[in-house]
Amino acid sequence: MKPSVHVFTLDCLRASTCTERITPFLHTLPLQWTRCYSSGTWTLPSHASLFSGQCPINHGVTRSSDTLSKGDANLPKTAQENGYTTAIFSENPTFSSSMGFNHYIDVPNDDIHRKLLPSEFSPVKSVEEISVNEAVSLATEVITRPNRLRNTVNAAYATYRELFNQDPSYPHHGERIFNHLKSFTSQRTAPMLTVTNVLDPHNPYHDTPPEMKESRPQPELEALRAGDDNRIYLLTSEDPPEGVSSIYDGWESFFHAQESIYEEYAQEADRLLQEWHNAQTNRFKEDLVVILGDHGQLFGAEEMVGHHTSLHPHGINVPLAIDPPHNWKTPTKAIDTPVSTAGVGCALMNVIAGEIETTKELVNNISYYSQDSNGAVIACADGPTWSIPALHEDDRFDDSLIDKLAVRKVAYIRDERVDIYRSPWDTETIESTSFTYTQDARNSVPERDTPPITDDAEEWLVQMYNPENEQRNTVDARLEALGYV
Secondary structure, eight states, X not given: XXXXXXXXXXXXOOGGGOOTTTOXXXXXXXXEEEEEEOSBSSHHHHHHHHXXXXXXXXXXXXXXXXXXXXXXXXXXXXXXXXTOEXXXXXXXXXXXXXXXXXXXXXXXXXXXXXXXXXXXXXXXXXXXXXXXXXXXXXXXXXXXSSSHHHHHHHHHHHHHHHHHXXXXXXXXXXXXXXXXXXXXXXXXXXXXXXXXXXXXXXXXXXXOOTTSOOOXXXXXXXXXHHTOOHHHHHHOOOOOOHHHHTTOSSHHHHHHHHHHHHHHHHHHHHHHHHHXXXXXXXXXXXXEEEEEESXXXXXXXXXXXXXXXXXXXXXXXXXXXXXXXXXXXXXXXXEOSOEEXXXXXXXXXXXXXXXXXXXXXXXXXXXXXXXXXXXXXXXXXXXXXXXXXXXHHTTOOOHHHHHHHXXXXXXXXXXXXXXXXXXXXXXXXXXXXXXXXXXXXXXXXXXXXXXXXXXXHHHHHTTTOOTTOXXXXXXXXXXXXXXXX
């Protein structure tokens, strides 16, 4: 019998943070990749690569206005065609039905932050506005669907959240995500495909996970909240705001404090996975469990913070750990071959189709499908994706920082080197740089010729260049072209 497949994407978790101290459970899984790279630099393109088995150049889902098409939802489609029940579990709006991740999904459980109790019915999705008519319609839905009591509790909770904007101090709901997943898997027999986004390692970084004792004084927590907007640092040359400088002597010490909280969030994600394992031991015996980061997070490396914009290893080198079914007799193994999110997606399709039945076949498939025709693993960045109207209205941009950030980049990752190509704004010329990578840093390799890139990558890089637009080189034109304003 083909195994069920459970995929966990740990949001923002980079490989260098996954030490035995911080993520001890991950280190117990038998298959560990040291050089897995997210195909995209943030949630949307990375998950689109997992679902499609393609790099962002091919699936085209790289900006916040993009959605995954039904034709590219290859992983859940393959699962449904092979008799699998499919489900996603998420509190992340970017990994949700609204972004196209509901195609071929039987149970799109993607607004769990607004549902206290496990139920397939979503009160939030059933209401378009707050009105008497909508309230009557919602009440009818609640009492006519299965799990009437749970639906009533969830509707009341969602209403309370909407009217009073009551969010817990810790910004994520990982415990609830796993409760919903447990409820789903306990009610169904194999085979099933579940994809669960664990948002806990994601920013904002200004509180302590529920299982840890708060060790920071209140003024420090308030300073962390005051400086959480990465746009100020990335797109301006401004000093930290007053709320930050009252505690921290500059951005460097502030980001160091954020990184410490990030590690606590990573520990929380690992703890939740350990609990799920303890409660679902049969899943680990009989099913295929895949745990990977969807992208990384930077805290000042090369003067970069957050994600979206950087192909630094802190941004794209992510953990990948797999526990195959026990009847595959998997030896403990560390694998240093470069692989990608897209390659993992393709290999999982073959598992579901019954074409992979051994650990060796799985490892070989992930490696094979991660590489392009030239033997390289591809990762793409498409500039920052957040809206920045406030900075735009106040004319607070630093032009040189716009030049650095608001461009497309492609990394070609091979065993011995990483070649990065970027598209400047005012020319069709493509710039390139070679690096050697570790999990924590990269070093440029001077005077080394970079191989030519494929035609589709070149076209993608210069897609927004328009020589007839005389205003092309202005900051406003660049930001508008990329949809920032």
